[in-house]
Amino acid sequence: MERNESQYSGGRRYKNNDITVYWKPSACIHASYCYRELLEVFDPSRRPWVDMNGSTTDKIIEVVNLCPTEALAWKWNDEEKNNSVGNDQLNHIKFRRPELMNSDDPDSKEQPVSVKIMADGPIVLKGNFTLSYNGTKKEIHDSMISICRCGVSDHMPFCDGQHRKAGFIG
Amino acid sequence: MDENKENKSQAIIEVIDFGPLKITGNFLLKDLQRDKEDSPGEVRLCRCGKSGNKPYCDESHKK
Numbered sequence: 197m198e199r200n201e202s203q204y205s206g207g208r209r210y211k212n213n214d215i216t217v218y219w220k221p222s223a224c225i226h227a228s229y230c231y232r233e234l235l236e237v238f239d240p241s242r243r244p245w246v247d248m249n250g251s252t253t254d255k256i257i258e259v260v261n262l263c264p265t266e267a268l269a270w271k272w273n274d275e276e277k278n279n280s281v282g283n284d285q286l287n288h289i290k291f292r293r294p295e296l297m298n299s300d301d302p303d304s305k306e307q308p309v310s311v312k313i314m315a316d317g318p319i320v321l322k323g324n325f326t327l328s329y330n331g332t333k334k335e336i337h338d339s340m341i342s343i344c345r346c347g348v349s350d351h352m353p354f355c356d357g358q359h360r361k362a363g364f365i366g
Numbered sequence: 367m368d369e370n371k372e373n374k375s376q377a378i379i380e381v382i383d384f385g386p387l388k389i390t391g392n393f394l395l396k397d398l399q400r401d402k403e404d405s406p407g408e409v410r411l412c413r414c415g416k417s418g419n420k421p422y423c424d425e426s427h428k429k
Contacts, residue, residue, distance in 0.1 A: 308405065309377040309393040313421040316399065319387060319411055324373040329381035337373045343387055347415035353381040366399065366412075366420040 212248040224267035226357040318342040318355035386410040386423035
């Protein structure tokens with residue numbers, strides 16, 4: 197299985213003895229899985245916001261794998277281990293890049309669009325859909341966007357992560 | 367021959383100016399806050415944060 201090397205460049209790195217977590221702010225859509233699952237490690241109000249001593253390596257891997265975008269990624273510090281693809285890494289790829297797993301599925305193009313209401317967070321849309329805003333229409337293919345639900349984003353209609361600071365509940 | 371690879375738009379997502387997010391078509395709505403799942407075909411979701419019936423729009427943005 198080929199790894200996508202772009203995930204590991206152009207961002208920040210956080211290390212413990214076993215793994216390095218890579219953080220790419222520009223790819224984040226504020227889906228908020230990371231801090232909801234593991235605030236001890238991922239706390240947006242702290243600097244630096246990632247504390248690799250906050251939990252176990254297994255738990256950190258599990259939560260990084262939940263990230264629906266390429267904003268968070270991880271690698272073993274021991275390069276040898278990265279070469280042998282284990283189940284955990286397969287899951288990682290399966291979740292992030294489903295197109296690599298079911299490319300011959302004839303039904304995949306008719307998949308319903310996934311519309312997720314995140315707890316106290318944005319609307320996360322994923323799939324093939326037509327997005328219309330500000331008088332323009334865009335075709336979105338196999339991709340993901342997040343729409344603000346709290347009303348305070350500076351980047352309307354998209355989420356910019358401010359719901360947390362604003363204390364949005366809903 | 368490869369027309370199967372063309373990904374067809376399954377839903378229309380319309381950001382209504384100063385209003386809700388209108389979604390029509392083939393979509394699955396999953397509300398992680400209230401643990402609900404539905405495929406309503408059409409829905410209007412609150413974008414202002416003030417709805418008393420979240421995640422749906424209840425026209426509170428007009429107040």
